[in-house]
Amino acid sequence: MRIPGFAPPKPKTESAPKPAASTGGTQANTVKPRATQPSPAANNGISTFTAAPARAKVELNAPSAAGSTTPAVADPVQEAATRVREAGTRGPAAAMDALRVEAEKLGDPAQVDALLQACRVEVESAADTLADRVQHNKDDSGSNRATRDIVEDMAAIADLAGEAGTRQIADTVAQKMAGRLGDNEGDLNQFDDAFRELADKGQGSKLALAVAERMINGTDLINAGNSILDAGTQAIGKVTGEYKTAQAGYAQHEARLAQDLTGFGPGMTEEEKRKYTEEFWKLPEHADAKARMEAAENKLAHAMEAGGPQLEQLARQGDPDAAKMLMEGYEALSTSIHHADDALAFVADVNKAENADLLGAIDKSTDGDIQSRMGENIVAVATPRAQGEAIAQAEMGDPQGLEAFSGLIEAIGAGSNMKDLATEVRGLGETLRQLRENPGQARFDTLVQDWQDKSKLGKAMAIAGVAAGIYTAATDPSEVERIKAGLGAVKGGLEITAGVLGTFGTAAKVAGVAELAGKFVPYLGLTIDAIQMGQDIHALMNDPNAGEAIAAFGTGVSLLGDLAGCVPILGTLPDGALGIAGELIHTLGGFISGIIEGNEAQEKLDQERAALLQKAGVPPETRELLTGMDPRLITQTQLGQLGMDREDFLSTLQGMRDATGDAGEGYLTAMSAAAAFGLKGDEAKAFIDTLRAEFARNPQGMRDFENAVGWLDYYSDGVAHDNGGSERGSLTDQLQTVQYAFARDFPNLATQYGTSNTTVEDINVGYYAAA
Numbered sequence: 075m076r077i078p079g080f081a082p083p084k085p086k087t088e089s090a091p092k093p094a095a096s097t098g099g100t101q102a103n104t105v106k107p108r109a110t111q112p113s114p115a116a117n118n119g120i121s122t123f124t125a126a127p128a129r130a131k132v133e134l135n136a137p138s139a140a141g142s143t144t145p146a147v148a149d150p151v152q153e154a155a156t157r158v159r160e161a162g163t164r165g166p167a168a169a170m171d172a173l174r175v176e177a178e179k180l181g182d183p184a185q186v187d188a189l190l191q192a193c194r195v196e197v198e199s200a201a202d203t204l205a206d207r208v209q210h211n212k213d214d215s216g217s218n219r220a221t222r223d224i225v226e227d228m229a230a231i232a233d234l235a236g237e238a239g240t241r242q243i244a245d246t247v248a249q250k251m252a253g254r255l256g257d258n259e260g261d262l263n264q265f266d267d268a269f270r271e272l273a274d275k276g277q278g279s280k281l282a283l284a285v286a287e288r289m290i291n292g293t294d295l296i297n298a299g300n301s302i303l304d305a306g307t308q309a310i311g312k313v314t315g316e317y318k319t320a321q322a323g324y325a326q327h328e329a330r331l332a333q334d335l336t337g338f339g340p341g342m343t344e345e346e347k348r349k350y351t352e353e354f355w356k357l358p359e360h361a362d363a364k365a366r367m368e369a370a371e372n373k374l375a376h377a378m379e380a381g382g383p384q385l386e387q388l389a390r391q392g393d394p395d396a397a398k399m400l401m402e403g404y405e406a407l408s409t410s411i412h413h414a415d416d417a418l419a420f421v422a423d424v425n426k427a428e429n430a431d432l433l434g435a436i437d438k439s440t441d442g443d444i445q446s447r448m449g450e451n452i453v454a455v456a457t458p459r460a461q462g463e464a465i466a467q468a469e470m471g472d473p474q475g476l477e478a479f480s481g482l483i484e485a486i487g488a489g490s491n492m493k494d495l496a497t498e499v500r501g502l503g504e505t506l507r508q509l510r511e512n513p514g515q516a517r518f519d520t521l522v523q524d525w526q527d528k529s530k531l532g533k534a535m536a537i538a539g540v541a542a543g544i545y546t547a548a549t550d551p552s553e554v555e556r557i558k559a560g561l562g563a564v565k566g567g568l569e570i571t572a573g574v575l576g577t578f579g580t581a582a583k584v585a586g587v588a589e590l591a592g593k594f595v596p597y598l599g600l601t602i603d604a605i606q607m608g609q610d611i612h613a614l615m616n617d618p619n620a621g622e623a624i625a626a627f628g629t630g631v632s633l634l635g636d637l638a639g640c641v642p643i644l645g646t647l648p649d650g651a652l653g654i655a656g657e658l659i660h661t662l663g664g665f666i667s668g669i670i671e672g673n674e675a676q677e678k679l680d681q682e683r684a685a686l687l688q689k690a691g692v693p694p695e696t697r698e699l700l701t702g703m704d705p706r707l708i709t710q711t712q713l714g715q716l717g718m719d720r721e722d723f724l725s726t727l728q729g730m731r732d733a734t735g736d737a738g739e740g741y742l743t744a745m746s747a748a749a750a751f752g753l754k755g756d757e758a759k760a761f762i763d764t765l766r767a768e769f770a771r772n773p774q775g776m777r778d779f780e781n782a783v784g785w786l787d788y789y790s791d792g793v794a795h796d797n798g799g800s801e802r803g804s805l806t807d808q809l810q811t812v813q814y815a816f817a818r819d820f821p822n823l824a825t826q827y828g829t830s831n832t833t834v835e836d837i838n839v840g841y842y843a844a845a
Contacts, residue, residue, distance in 0.1 A: 151185055155192035166200040167220050169193070170227035183236035190231070190239040194246075200224050201246045205254035208263045225268035225278075232281035233380065240380070244284035245292065252293035259298040266298075269305035276313040276373065280380035282306030287384040290391070303388060306381065307395040313377045314399075314406045317370040321409065324367035327360045334683060337707030338700045340714040340723040342692060350690035357682070368412075375413040378403045382420075389435045397439035401447070408456035411463055411580050417456040418482040421448055425489025425496060433491045446529075449495045453486065454534035457502075458573060461538050462580025465545055469581070469590055480506045498531050505539040509546045514556030518543050518601070519563035522570065537573030540564060544574065544597040564601040574598055680705055699724065703731055713745065715841040716762075717754035726759065736776070740769040743780045745841075750783055750812055751829045752836030761827060768820055775819035782808075782815040806834050 154176035161172035173193055177186045190197060206212070207221050214221050228247070232240045251259075272278030283306035289299030331354050339347055354360055382400070389397040400420075408417035424433045437444035460479055467475030480503070487500035501521065508516040521536040528536065540561070547557040564570065575598070582591040680701060687697045703709050713726060730741045744762040748754075753761050769776035813832065817824040824830060 150180060151188045151192060154180060154189050158189070158193045158196055162196045162199070166196070166203040167223045167227075169196040170200045170224050170231070173197075174227040174230050177231050177234045181234070183234065183239070186231070186235040187239035187242075190235060190242050194242070197243060197246055198250070200228070201243075201250040204247065204265055205250040208251065208261075208265050209254040209258075211261075211263050214264055221264045222268045222271065225265070226272065229269075229272055229278040229281040232284065233376070237383075240280060240284050241288075243281065244288045247285050248288035248293045248295065251289065251298060252295055255295065255298065259295045262298055262301055266301045266305060269302055270308065273305045273309035273312060276309055276316050276377075279306050279309035279313065279377050282309060283381040283384035283388070287387055290388070303393065303396070306384070307399045310377055310381060310385070310399040310403055313370075313374045314403050317367075317374045317406055317410075320363075320367040320370035324363045327363045331360075333707060333711075334686070336714060337710040338683075338687065340718065341696060341700050341710075341720060341727065342690070343720070346690045346692050350686050350692075353686050353689040357686075371407075371410045371413060374403065375407060375410070375416055378407060378416065386432055389439070390432050392435065394439035397436045401436060401440050405451045405455075408452045409459070411459045411584055414456035414459035415463065415478065415482060417452050418460055418486065421452055421495075422482055422485035422489065424448075425486055425491045427490050430491050445492045445495045448492060449498065449531035450529070453495065453499065454531045457483075457534050457538050458541070458577040459580055461541060462577045463584050465541075465578070465581040466584035466590065468549075469587075469593075470585055480510070495531065498529070498535055502535040502539050506542055509542055513546050513550060513553040514560075516543055516546075516557065516560055517563075518560045522564050525569075533569060534573070537570055538577070540570060540601055541574045541577040544578075544594050544601070547597050548594050558597070561597065561601050570601060571598065574601070676705055696724065699727055699731065703727055709742075712749075712841050715838055716745065716748055716758040718759050719755070722756070722759040726762065736773055737766070737770070739780070740766045740776055743769070743776060743783060746783045747779070747812075747816065749838035749841035750809065751827060751832045752838055753827065754838070757827075761823070765820070765823060768823065772819065779812075779815050779819060782812045809834060809837070 158169055158172045158176055162169035173189070173196065176189060180186055180189060203220060204224055212221075228243055232243055235243070251265075269278055269282045273282070282302050286299045286303035286306055289295040289302065331351065334350070334354070335347060338350070342350065355364060385396045385400050389400060404417045404420045407413045423429060424436070433444065440447065460482070464475035464479040467473075483499060483506060484503045487496050487503045489496050505516055505518075505521060516539075518540055521539040525533070525536075543557055543561055547554050547561065550557075575595070578591045578594045578598075581594075684697060684701055687700065692700070700710065709730070710727065713723060713730075718726065726741075730738065733741055741762070744765040747765060748758040748761050751761075809832065813824075813830050816829055
């Protein structure tokens with residue numbers, strides 16, 4: 075027994091409603107006092123209710139002539155109820171099957187509630203059948219599946235119903251069970267089994283939790299209620315797991331697309347890249363992964379909305395599984411770009427003074443400091459997604475999303491149960507208020523002060539403030555200059571850049587329009603300090619997990635998640651729109667190449683890529699060049715890290731393909747030299763072509779230099795993919811060796827390009843990561 079017997083608690087004071095979510099998302103609400111439904115007869119199975127009389131037809135207009143009337147408008151609920159009653163003549167199971175079908179047709183929860191009220195006799199009869207089968211140990215067998223069929227249909231009906239309808243079913247079932255079970259409540263025969271079978275499929279949580287709560291609090295069936303509660307929390311756990319699995323699978327497809335665009339993109343026009351992306355998601359394998367993820371996130375959001383009140387009530391009463399499911403469910407939803415606002419609403423709710431008992435119950439039943447877990451695992455993760463969704467809605471003509479997002483942030487900051495969390499969040503709320511009332515006075519530099527000392531939550535709040543400033547600058551011409559001045563004081567590095575890119579990438583994904591991100595990205599350059607950015611990117615190479623899953627940004631951004639998902643969006647933008655932020659995208663592109671290499675059969679992958687390039691409108695000769703050079707896309711990706719324009723990229727790729735022997739080797743060595751010295755764009759192209767000519771005149775010099783730069787490649791790879799720290803000193807030493815060899819054998823080029831002044835921070839990380 076997990077919840078001890080006790081008198082039902084007094085109803086808590088109803089709290090003010092949460093800020094409205096930005097979409098039709100879900101909200102977690104605490105249990106509020108409800109009107110008790112009439113209790114059916116306890117033991118004799120005869121209902122105390124009588125069927126409601128058929129509603130009289132109403133004449134909407136007076137007769138226009140003698141004997142002529144206007145036909146009455148049909149009532150869909152009463153018509154549905156009539157069909158349910160007709161089906162009920164074949165038995166309770168048939169009635170519930172018909173009621174489910176009619177509820178699906180109605181669709182609207184208010185109408186489903188009305189249907190349940192109209193069919194209360196049939197609901198009672200079905201509940202009494204369940205209780206009778208429990209009392210007398212009647213098992214389902216063969217075609218007689220009365221227990222399972224009724225439970226499954228009732229669960230489906232509850233999923234379609236509103237709060238009143240669900241409460242009606244749960245009350246009726248609990249009362250019928252109480253009248254039949256007596257002291258034998260520990261044996262539910264197949265009733266709880268039916269709920270567990272639904273839980274195994276991630277279904278039935280709404281009704282299971284409602285029935286469990288009514289059994290425990292309404293009828294004192296403590297053991298029975300706990301058994302059904304187990305099934306309800308199991309169902310929530312199943313749905314949460316399904317979402318995490320689907321999300322991880324979808325991220326792999328996003329990373330595949332990011333790899334394609336990183337390898338092919340520099341040789342494609344912007345229109346071709348957009349078309350490639352569009353066609354990629356039309357392919358069944360990728361479309362199915364996306365559909366599974368979206369279905370799973372919606373299913374979880376619905377389960378948390380439907381079961382949240384009961385989970386909260388039962389958590390208050392000491393059930394640890396209910397408390398854990400609340401945390402785990404909303405932690406998972408915080409990663410959804412469509413339902414992250416639900417997670418923020420949950421935090422706002424539990425931070426209200428009247429919900430201190432709920433927060434305490436969750437804290438007692440979960441690991442870690444509750445403020446840190448709420449702040450870092452929910453608020454920090456949910457904020458950029460909810461903000462991105464709100465920006466997308468505003469760009470599509472609905473400003474209420476931004477208002478709701480601000481309302482959620484303000485509500486969290488106004489709470490008193492988690493004071494440290496509220497203090498960190500209030501800073502963002504103040505920035506959002508300033509941007510609404512007096513944008514030119516917003517101080518973005520104060521948001522990012524003492525950056526290295528900030529918590530994960532503090533960094534997320536600062537990034538959201540910077541993103542809000544960029545959005546305002548891009549959409550309010552009257553304030554753009556003053557806001558630009560404020561943004562210029564930020565001087566941010568990798569974490570800020572990655573976080574802001576993630577927010578606007580999310581907005582573009584929600585809106586389904588890549589150009590939306592391009593509207594804001596140019597302003598991001600105002601906030602970036604080039605030196606800090608370079609240092610951060612190279613520090614990233616020291617992360618032992620950098621080559622597998624870059625999750626060290628401190629803001630919930632991870633390579634196989636948020637930012638990689640944004641690379642396909644941002645990768646369709648003109649390179650000029652990215653500015654210095656493109657450094658990060660190129661670097662990530664290099665890492666992506668190594669992460670998913672070999673995940674698919676190469677032949678199948680080649681065929682799919684060729685077909686997508688054709689559908690994107692890429693000319694045959696360009697298609698052959700892009701796919702024929704290196705089927706793993708490593709060479710194309712490395713070349714792309716050098717930042718050449720489309721024409722130079724394609725001409726260099728063509729030259730590499732046409733070259734043979736030492737000439738072909740010379741291309742790769744010259745590219746490695748350009749990466750070692752941090753050369754990019756036109757400068758990299760000119761350097762490579764000039765150095766190749768020098769190699770042709772001095773083959774021995776090429777081989778000597780090739781050996782030196784090869785060691786540099788080795789140490790760079792060690793920094794990027796191994797433990798990094800122990801290799802950094804060696805990388806510095808090797809760079810000096812490369813500089814010496816280059817200046818010795820090619821002094822004119824060394825002077826022209828200033829290669830002796832190169833430092834480790836200049837090395838092109840993305841180039842070596844791609845290898």
